[in-house]
């Protein structure tokens with residue numbers, strides 16, 4: 001959605017001017033004369049005539065990934081996404097009066113899940129693979145995090161989940177300094193990402209992985225889709241110290257830190273859930289008609305790269321599961337229980353350093369001073 005309040009926050013992403021004019025077609029910059037069109041549910045606020053050396057895979061392969069990511073329907077926040085969302089809510093403390101930014105929102109699921117907790121929820125991403133529920137509830141902008149289209153000190157809160165690990169270091173630095181710029185002094189920023197730091201509980205995690213791999217060898221499922229999702233992880237912030245240094249450089253002071261050693265999580269993801277997906281996918285396979293199969297073959301014949309049978313099965317299992325979850329039946333409560341089991345990792349091992357981390361940082365007052 002594009003609520004009127006969003007226009008009050010904007011500045012030109014190309015020249016930084018604030019004299020923007022709202023037009024029938026979108027927004028016009030009176031200073032550099034660029035136009036930013038309004039689309040169905042979002043504003044296109046990408047900087048004009050700027051060439052970046054780094055472009056996310058989600059932008060360059062948007063069309064192909066839109067097929068694979070299965071992004072339009074939003075399930076309730078459960079499993080790993082549920083743990084993330086609960087950590088976000090608990091650690092960031094969104095308030096009813098807040099203006100909040102999901103910086104690099106992707107489908108904007110985290111923004112959509114929490115939109116009713118704040119005055120205005122804004123989602124920003126260069127790719128426009130927004131979930132339907134996000135288009136309904138979140139103020140969405142197609143934007144580049146290196147030149148955010150928002151004025152200084154616009155937001156009370158900001159958050160970033162699974163973003164930093166995709167960027168090279170120079171992009172991380174611009175991303176953090178831009179986030180700090182648009183946060184008000186004292187404003188807080190929640191980040192969840194991962195470094196290459198080892199966890200002392202790694203042997204426990206590995207045991208689940210090994211069990212998972214045995215299942216792969218038995219042909220029960222494959223990890224192709226998961227590997228693809230992680231295929232552009234760079235982890236330019238290699239160690240925890242790198243994270244702290246980058247935050248400090250951007251004028252962001254750590255307030256709270258919780259590590260995510262995936263002991264329970266790994267068991268759930270690599271063993272429990274995968275088995276569940278296989279079972280549900282197979283049940284679904286039997287029920288599919290010949291016609292559906294024929295349609296699918298035609299659909300995937302030409303320009304879209306063929307997905308593996310494992311990926312098909314996983315997506316089908318997910319779609320089926322979503323239907324059940326909507327109805328808040330036994331599956332919903334079972335998965336809620338599993339989500340809480342995974343969350344034990346944060347409660348029990350949150351102080352033990354590991355690669356995955358959640359951090360809340362605060363914009364220090366001195367950052368508002370500009371030469």
Ligand SMILES: [Zn+2]
Pocket residue numbers: 012013014015016017029030031032033034
């Ligand atoms: Zn301009």
